[in-house]
Amino acid sequence: xKFEESDRLKSLPPYLFAEIDKIINKKxxxxxxxxxxxxxxxxxxxxxxxxGVLCREAGNPENxxxxxxxxxKIFREAVAEFYNDRFNIKLDPEREVIPLMGSKEGxxxxxxxxxxxxxxxxxxxxxxxxxxxxxxxxxxxxYVIPLKKENGYLFDLNDISSDIAGKAKVIYFxxxxxxxxxxxxxxxxxxxxxxxxxxxxxxxxxxAYSDTFTDGIKPISYLNADISKNTGVELxxxxxxxxxxxxxxxxxxxxxxMIESIGKYKTNVDSGVFNAIQYAAASALKNYGKYSxxxxxxxxxxxxxxxxxxxxxxxxxxxxxATIYVWASVPEGYTSASFSKMLLEKANVxxxxxxEFGKFGEGFFRISLTINNERLKEALDxxxxxL
Ligand SMILES: *Cc1c(COP(=O)(O)O)cnc(C)c1O
Numbered sequence: 001x002k003f004e005e006s007d008r009l010k011s012l013p014p015y016l017f018a019e020i021d022k023i024i025n026k027k028x029x030x031x032x033x034x035x036x037x038x039x040x041x042x043x044x045x046x047x048x049x050x051x052g053v054l055c056r057e058a059g060n061p062e063n064x065x066x067x068x069x070x071x072x073k074i075f076r077e078a079v080a081e082f083y084n085d086r087f088n089i090k091l092d093p094e095r096e097v098i099p100l101m102g103s104k105e106g107x108x109x110x111x112x113x114x115x116x117x118x119x120x121x122x123x124x125x126x127x128x129x130x131x132x133x134x135x136x137x138x139x140x141x142x143y144v145i146p147l148k149k150e151n152g153y154l155f156d157l158n159d160i161s162s163d164i165a166g167k168a169k170v171i172y173f174x175x176x177x178x179x180x181x182x183x184x185x186x187x188x189x190x191x192x193x194x195x196x197x198x199x200x201x202x203x204x205x206x207x208a209y210s211d212t213f214t215d216g217i218k219p220i221s222y223l224n225a226d227i228s229k230n231t232g233v234e235l236x237x238x239x240x241x242x243x244x245x246x247x248x249x250x251x252x253x254x255x256x257x258m259i260e261s262i263g264k265y266k267t268n269v270d271s272g273v274f275n276a277i278q279y280a281a282a283s284a285l286k287n288y289g290k291y292s293x294x295x296x297x298x299x300x301x302x303x304x305x306x307x308x309x310x311x312x313x314x315x316x317x318x319x320x321x322a323t324i325y326v327w328a329s330v331p332e333g334y335t336s337a338s339f340s341k342m343l344l345e346k347a348n349v350x351x352x353x354x355x356e357f358g359k360f361g362e363g364f365f366r367i368s369l370t371i372n373n374e375r376l377k378e379a380l381d382x383x384x385x386x387l
Contacts, residue, residue, distance in 0.1 A: 008137050013129075017356055023344055035379040036350040037367045040178065040324055042243040044298065046284070047291055050242065053283045057276035067272040070263045071099035071251075078282035079236075079251050086211070086288065087221040095256040096229075098263055099273045099281075101248040103208045103237040104130050106262075107172065110204050110233070111138040113265040114258075115169050122164070122171040124155050125358030126179055128206070131172035132358075143168060146360040149318065153182035157195050165199045174206035176219050176322035179357045179366045183217055183322045189225035196231040202258065203232030208250075211241040211292040213322040214300040223254060233258050240324060242284045242291055249273055249281045299324055302369040302376055309380035313387050326367045327354075331387065336362050347382035 004010075017038075027034050045051075057063050070076075076093035083089045091097055100106040107130045115121060117139030123131040125144045135142045143164050147153040155173065171192070175184040189205075196203045205222035213219055222234045237250035252262055266272060284291060306326045310317050317328035330339040336353035343349045354364030371379070 008139070011136055012133060013136075017352070020340060020344060020350065020353075023341070024350060027344075027348060032348055034344070034348045034350060035371070035375055035382070037371060037376070037379055038350040038352045039370070040240070040368045041245050041370055042240060042295070042324070043370045043372060044243045044295065046243045046247070047287075049287070050244075050280050050284045054276055054280040057279040060276070063275040063279075067275045067278070069098075069266040069270075069272040071097070071272065072275055072278045072282075075099055075251075075278035075282045078285040079253060082285045082288055083221065083223070083253060087224060089221055089223045091223075091253055092256065096259055097251060097253050098259050098266075099278055100235065100237075100250045100252055101270065101273055102239060102245075103206055103235040103250040105248070105270075106235040106250060106252050107131060107204065107206065108134040108137065109262055109265055109269070110170065110202075110235075110252075111135060111140070112269075113261050114202055115140045119169040120164055120167050122160060122168050122201070124173050126354060126361030126364075127172075127357055128174060128178050129357065131206075135170075135172075140169070144358065147177070147180060147182070148360070153177055153180040153318070154184055154188055157191060160195075165195070165201070168199070168201050170202045170204055171196065172204045172206065174208065176209040176213065176320075178209065178323055179325055179352070179354070179361065179364075180318055180327045181320040181323040181325050182318065183213075183219055183320060186220060186224055189220070189222050189228065193222075193225040193228045193231050197227055201231075203228070205232065205234045207234050208237045208240055209323045210236060211288065212296060212299060212324050214296045214303070215321045217321055219322060229255055231255070233262070238281050238284060241288065241295070242281075243295065244281070244284070247277055247281070249277050299369050302371075302373060305373065305376060305380065306367055306369065309384065313384055324369045326369070328365055328367065330354075330363055330365055336365055340365060343383060343386065346386040347379075349379045349382050 076097040080091040080093040111134040115138040119140040121135040145159040233254035239245040336355045340353040352366040354361030
């Protein structure tokens with residue numbers, strides 16, 4: 001039979017990494033040892049105790065039935081407790097928290113819940129690609145504002161024309177930021193909240209890296225800004241903080257009416273998150289201090305290794321101790337793509353070219369810290385040798 005992809009699928013931006021993927025696959029097929037510093041997917045396992053809770057709850061037939069789209073009480077309460085302990089934010093677990101199948105699902109769900117075809121959606125560049133893709137899927141128009149190094153990768157609200165400010169429906173952004181690793185302070189969140197309130201724009205702050213950090217900085221929540229709960233939701237995830245990317249569990253917190261609408265959408269699409277996973281996630285959140293400390297100590301060692309190696313190669317990087325990435329400038333004479341390609345061809349090392357995250361990422365590349373110390377050292381040594 002003849003079939004065609006939907007217009008929405010066909011309208012996705014081209015996958016820039018496709019050419020690099022092809023080269024990786026060819027090299028691996030030839031038995032070559034390619035080291036990837038490309039993907040942000042923790043190499044460490046989830047805690048054994050959390051796995052234990054999953055196994056126990058998976059054995060309970062009660063949990064084999066459809067979950068509620070609005071989640072288990074024990075999970076919602078664990079999120080509220082975490083937000084209270086970690087950010088000093090009071091949430092009503094009944095009305096201001098909902099589980100998601102990861103923050104990624106939340107980005108897409110939010111788009112389908114609130115955005116109409118033809119609406120404008122404000123997104124940053126460079127950025128996590130899912131904001132743009134979800135916008136396109138919902139039939140809306142991405143309005144891109146740049147993140148610039150000279151502004152510490154904080155966007156400038158003045159880059160949003162008053163015409164667009166009046167029309168835009170949603171703004172997506174994230175600090176600690178993927179890919180740049182930049183963080184922001186409460187004043188920045190306040191400015192965004194005031195702008196959103198004034199212009200009736202729904203804020204979707206994605207705090208997936210709230211607890212991957214070391215040394216002196218402690219990321220905050222968008223909900224720390226006074227009027228933020230009027231204006232939107234924050235997404236958060238167990239993926240990066242607890243090494244649970246494969247489990248598909250995250251949550252949205254914030255404006256109770258928006259949370260209710262999100263639940264209404266989910267009831268009609270996915271019916272919510274497996275209860276056993278919610279029990280396990282609740283136990284992880286209750287011990288977040290222990291688990292995030294263990295992870296962050298490991299990332300800290302790796303981050304220091306990368307920074308030191310880049311300094312040795314005279315490669316400029318953005319100095320931050322947040323997220324699980326280092327964002328660096330490509331050396332003179334290269335573009336993001338040509339540098340990544342050269343490293344792959346000559347050193348068998350994969351880094352993510354910055355333009356993969358949008359045109360303002362051109363001139364940069366991203367190294368992920370989700371690989372063990374020996375392999376990371378090997379990769380850095382190889383890069384040093386070919387430069
Ligand atoms: C990794 C990542 C996510 C994905 O989180 P899941 O909870 O696994 O869906 C969301 N947002 C950003 C910015 C990320 O880097």
